[in-house]
Amino acid sequence: MVIIADDLTGALDTAIKFSQRGAHTVAIDARGAEQLVPYLEEGYEVVSVNTATRHMEGEKAYRIVHSLVRCALEHGVGCIYKKTDSVLRGNIAFEIEALKDASRAAFIPFAPAYPELRRTVEDGIMKVAGIPLAQTSFAQDPFEPITSSDTRDLFLHSPLKAVSTCDGFFIPVDGQADVVVYDGRTGEDMYKLAQNLYKAGCRVFCGCAGFAEALSRLLFCGHVMPGRLVPRPMLVVCGSVNPVSKRQLEVLEKGGVPRVRLTEGEALEPDFTSSVKCGDLVDVIMGDLETEGLVILDTLADISAVRGSAMESACKVSRALASIVHSCIDRGEFTVFVIGGDTMLSLLEELGRVAVEPVSELEEGIVLSYVHHDGRRMTLLSKSGGFGSDDLIWSLVNDKENEYQEVKL
Secondary structure, X not given: OEEEEOOHHHHHHHHHHHHOOOOOEEEEEOOOHHHHHHHHHOOOXXXXXXXXXXXXXXXXXXXXXXXXHHHHHHOOOOOEEEEOOOOOOOOHHHHHHHHHXXXXXXXXXXXXXXXXHOEEEEOOEEXXXXXXXXXXXXXXXXXXXXXXXXXXXXXXXXXXXXXXXXXXXXXXXXXXXXXXXXXXXXXXXXXXXXHHHHHOOOOEEEEOXXXXXHHHHHHOOOOOOOOOOOEEOEEEEEOOOOHHHHHHHHHHHHOOOOEEEEOHHHHHOOOHHHOHHHHHHHHHHXXXXXXXXXXEEEEOOOHXXXXXXXXXXXXXXXXXXXXXXXXXXXXXXXXXEEEOHHHHHHHHHHOOOOOEEEEEEEEOOEEEEEEEXXXXXXXXXXXXXXXXXXXXXXXXXXXXXXXXXXXXX
């Protein structure tokens, strides 16, 4: 199986659904066939690809996805999963069009619900905790504000004919639809849908990690493996601007966790990471890791208020955070907990575009992975920015049943 995701946390939180059921799985960063082929030839059962197309122009995203799908099929891959954002951001219509064109599938089944995170689809309407998506905080996203809760509106300007249905047995015939958006309220809804589609001969699917969980139950029958020990100390790095992430960090800080924050000037200054001041900041982080065992690194920069491109500024912030983390990694061993897909990608680019081995899911959407860097194995935790209760991270790092393994700096 090949999974194609538009950001790195998405590639990981989908890959882990298969990895934890025993599938030999790897997550990679790839924009073309030449980067995918080596992993297809190494015998992995599941290769999860981050295309980093979330914020690209639609036509470019189409070309990248089309190339990867054709490559996978030409190498005998039996199943393709196009992973989409669980709150419908990104170039979804372009990438589904690429999936359909490259695979020549009669239609694309699209199951965007993620019931485990309270993201459901009812009569084609995406809801978060029962609230229509366009009425949630995602309507204030600084990069891609959500304007409609209707999943069919994704295809208003697409040549694809999309329909939605609450009937998990519906299979279009005679060109009734190019894309069928299926409702989903519960995990069992998703599993029954996966069964029905697979029995009908579908081998190309689209959805978020919620539907991937259903497919993993169907295709890989192994029991879900238990979580692994999480080595301490831990550096929590957040580049996400989502209000949910901000509240989660505030809970940690109120609980006494040291918080190191880059100012707007520091985060956006090109030469800051090579400055003496940045070196002093790294000293502070390493000192707090040794004495406290848990540290937050984020930024005070208000991306939405910065002059110029918000996306360009966000990339600068992600690169600055990643550079600082890299400097810390060079000085000691610790777990890195990254919040936000762009920050995760920037960190892996800093480390040399290493492949990621997803190992276990500590909580829904929080993935523990291993990467190899400079001859040693590092532990990474990752989550996307916009989900979870305010105390999600606090509860995870303070869970008395989770036997943290202490590592001497």
